[in-house]
Amino acid sequence: MTQITRRTALAGAAALAGSRAARAADPAEVKIAMMVPLSGPWARSGLLEQMGARMAVDDINAAGGIKSLGGAKIKLVEFDAGDSAEKAKDAAQRMVAQEPDLAGGFGAWLSSFTLAITEVTERAELPWMTLSYSDAITGRGFKYVFQSSPTADAQAAEVVPIIMKLAEKATGKKPTKVAIVGDNSASSMSFYKPLKDHVFKEQGLTLVVDEVFAPPLSDATSIVQKLRSGKPDFVLLQSTNVGDDKLLVEKFAEFGLSAKKMPLIGGGGHWCAPELTKLTAPENVEGVIVALADWPGKKAAELGKRFVERTKEPWFGHDSIFAYAHVSILAAAIDMAKSADRHKVAAALHSMDLTTGPADLFPDGHVSYDEKGRRKGAQLCVVQYHNGVPMPVFPESIATTPAFWPKSS
């Protein structure tokens, strides 16, 4: 039988103390959450966000992690927001209960989901970043919600003058008739309100067709038939998922109203999801103009190239760049706060004023948030499908090609 002598006991205690000291020197992981739709009609957008977020985490960890925390690695905790606001809210409740040590998070893509989950994250005082567009998300007086996109009402006010200028330049006359086709999700409803309240009036436009549907669409015949009868000069499309986009562009093509003949202005990142040109023939989307909250510019060209090599996706777009940006901004805030404490991270996000790093991922090159949590100076981006690929056409800082306007209008 082996006897435990005083010498062996002391040696054991010393070894234990040594290993504890070693663990203390090894910085703990910092957890951030991602909640995006990974199932249901909006899953494709969620998957694109997931790719961007995972790449950002790998890049930050490979570069040495969070410097002020001794090189602590970031761990991404992923949650599925599902296909309804109820499921998203349930997932958020599960997230705050299961992961009490989160430093922050981002999601949940669709405004209706984001509105639901931020009720939970705000109660948990968890800093939450989002690309969702609805102005209601940061219009409720919440202190822990940070919206990086231009809000839907700001986008509505910005996009129509851009389109009017483009049309006037191409055709020599100002459009007078406009149509709205879109779903009844929160971001779309936020988009319609300022348009109908004042934007159309200010631009001298008459709304000739106003068709709002409940997603997902099962058929678009009646909608496109009304557009054929109403003969608008351009159509603002506010669908929110790739399936509805496919159904709409195919019905437009069937009725001889493709974007090559009738100017179609889509809204939102899903219009540039690579899946769209797999679900429908690229000629059906040719010429479609898309207004969205972010698109990679020249400064993100190298990142985009690496993303394409890593994921085999055809391009780096709206959903992926936002996820990459949000992980990077959260990492920067944790670094600034020198702590993974959620309150200190939120304070860092409020005081942040970046013009490099994550700021290069936005067309305006600036990351700072106002007292409502909205990103200051957030600028709208416009891309257009040229030969089956979305090409940035506005603003100047990201544009690589000029926009074209259908000649027959």
Next chain:
Amino acid sequence: MDIESLIENVANALTAGITIGCIYGLMCIGLGLIFGIMKVVNFAQGEILMLGMFASLYLVTGGGILAFLGPYIGPFVGAILAGPIVFIVGALLHKFLISRVSGLKTAGSIDDGHFGQLIVTLGISLILQNGGMIVFGSTPFTVRTPLSSSAIEVGLGYGDATVFLNKAKLIACAVAIATALALYFVMEFTRIGKALRAAADNPTAATYMGINVDNYYRMAFGMGCGITAIAGGLMATYLSFGPFVGFDYVIIMYSGVVLGGIGSIMGAFWGGLTVGFVQQFSALVLPPQLQNAMIFIVFLLIVLLRPQGLFGRSAERA
């Protein structure tokens, strides 16, 4: 709205109503057949539709065995062949699960096995949805054909008024009608049809007449699944879909079956057709977001005014 636009709107709603309605009708027949013969309310019928879509997809795209047929013929042959594939799935589901809570085994029990059927079919629905998520992923799919974005244009003889007949939906409609007629022929004029009807009307008496009721119930369940799968394959030519698509259409199926007359198999087809019409015509006067609400208003009116359904008799079955 001028008269030309009005004529065009109504004509396009009519043709879209017929084409979509026929596909819905076929979808409803599957559910109606299962209920009509077996008195089983199959809550997994939406997921059977989804299986039909994926069966057609894997037959037609990539290295599928029908890829050589090309994008014009392949998708429709794929939709038809999805029927026998999902028939086998349905027959297996019946053999190992549904038969335990239906048929002669539960005849005479307090609830005739309905509670068990509810739980089992709901369970199958959840397993197929989540299993589909694991196997197929959440990326949307479609069976691509150039026919889904092209139309036959027919002038109406009044100004420029034109009817646009979507080519994919037109072929899908023809396949749906042919399948429904084939089923009608089988049910009315063949020994199998007579045995199925006998098993539906009085299973005990059918057993005494030498009919293996459980086998015919298996056949009915498989046929119900196969027919809905064909409808799914046809819908896959113009819709995008994923593992959860069934949920969007199961409500339409139930509405169609109740509208047509619960228990009446061919009534289910007319019920589905009615749903298609209501969906398209309501969009002429109401915002599109109320299209599905209108289906339920008509549904409730039918339940209130004619509980046996539009085309059913109160005691009709099969």
